[in-house]
Amino acid sequence: MIGEELARRIRAVDGVVAVALGGSRARGEHRPDSDWDLGVYYRGALDVAGLRAVAAAVADEPVELTAPGGWGPWVDGGGWLRVGGAAVDWIYRDLDRVHRVWTDCRAGRYEVGVQAGHPLGFYSHAYAGEVALSRVLADPTGELTALRAATLAYPAALGDALVSGGWEAGFLVDGAAKGAVAGDAAYVAGCLFRAVGVLVQALHGRAGRWLVNEKGMVASAGRLPGAPPGFASRAQALLGAVGRTPEELARTLADARRLVADVLG
Template sequence: MDDALRRLVDRLAELPGVQAVALGGSRASGDARADSDWDLGVYYRGAFDPAGVRALGHPGEVSELGAWGGGVFNGGAWLRVDGVPVDLHWRDLDVVDREIADAEAGRVRIEPLSFHLAGIPGYILLAELAIAEVLIGDLPRPSYPAALRRAAPAVWTNTARLHAAYARSHAAAGRQAQCLATLTVATLQTAHAALAARGEWVTNEKRLLDRAGLRALDGIVDAAEAAPTSLAVTCDRVEDLCAPVWAAADPVRHD
C-alpha cells in the first residue's frame, strides 16, 4: 500500500462515527492482480455521513447510506486516489453484530444485490471480516459457526431447487434466455450450498462455480438450443450436475 492510500486510510479513520478501516477483497485474500482495485471497509457505529468522504476531494462517486438497496451492503464509493482505483464499502457495526448473532444461531437470510446473481447472504459480512486485514481499529474475526454450516446448505438448496423447477416452464415455452438465466442462478445457489457445507467463506461469485466444482455449467449452457425439447434436456443436465450437493443438504429426500 503506497503513501497516498495510507493517508486515505488515516483520514477515513478520523471521520465521525468510524471505528475501523479494513482491507478486503482480492488484496486481502491474496488473489489480486497488479491492476486490481483496493477494497476498503469503512466500519462505523451510530451516525456516519458519507459527505465526509466526499469532502476528501478524490474524484469518483460517493453514495449515501442505503443507496445500494438498504441491506447489509448499504452503500460505498468508487474513488481514484492518485490514479489508483479504490472501492469503499460502508459497514454498520450494529448490523455486523446482528449478523454474527444470526450466523451463530443458524439463521440465514438471502438478499438481492446488483451484480450478484444468486443474491447475498447476511453472513457475507462475517466472510469479509474473516479474510480482512484490519488497518486501523479493532474488528471481530469470526470463524465459521457450526450452526451456520448446518443450516445454510439447506436454505441455499431449497431456493436452488425452486429456480431449477421454474426453469422448466421457460423450457416448455422455448424461452431460452430465461431458462438458461434461471438455471444459472440455481447453480450459483447450489455452489453457495456446497461451500457452506464445507464451512468455506464466500465474498463474491467470481470463482464460486470453480470452488464448488460446478464449472461444467458452462458447457451445458453452451450446448443448449432454443427448442423446448433441447431446453428440457438442459434442465435435466443442470439438475444432474447439482444433484450431489442437493442430496447432501437433504439426505432424506429421494426425488
C-alpha cells in the same frame, strides 16, 4: 496513499470505527490491476461531508460519495475513487448490523436480499465473511480485529442451513422445465443461474468456507473438498449453452438435474 495511511485518514472521520482491506488484495489473489476495496465500518451518524473532504484530498479527480444506503439495502454505499491511478473503492458497512448478522450466522440464520450488482441476491452472511477474509488497516478500539478473530471459525449451524437451503435448486430446475416446453430460454437461463448459485452456497456451507459474492463463485466451489468431480466445468457448461429449442433446453435441464443430485446426494 493507498493502504494504512489512507485508512487512518478515513478512520479519523466522525462515525467511522474501523477500516479494512477486502477483496482479492486482502486474500493475496489480486492482479496488478485489481481494485483496492476499503471497507469503511461505521456506527451511528456517519460524517459523509468529512469523508468527501478526505476523498477530495486524495483522489485524482472529483468523486461523489453516497450517504449510507445510497447503493441499496445491503451494500450501504460509498464511492469509486482513483488514487495515484489505482482504482480504490470505499464501501460502507454498518458495524452494528454486521454484529447482528454474525449473531444470526451462529444461530444458523441467513437472509437473501435484492441488491443492485448482486444478480444471485445478497446473502447476509457475506458481511461476516468479508470481515473474516479482510485485513484490518485501522482499528484503534480493536473492535473489528476481535470480530475478525471470531469469524475465522465458520459456524457449523450456518453451514447446515445453507446445505438445507439447497432444496431450492431442484425446485428451480423443475420450474425451468415448464418454460423449456415453450422454448423460453431466458426463463430457463434465469432459473439455472440461481440453481447453480444455491448449489455453490451449499457446497461452501458444507465445507465451512466463506463466500462473499458471485464473482468467481463457481470456480471457488469446484475447488472445495466434497465438490462433485468436474463441478465447475459442468456448471459453466449449463450456463454457457442453455439452448434455444425445447429439445435443447430439455437436455440442458437433464444435465442440471444430475448436477443437483450429485451435489445434494
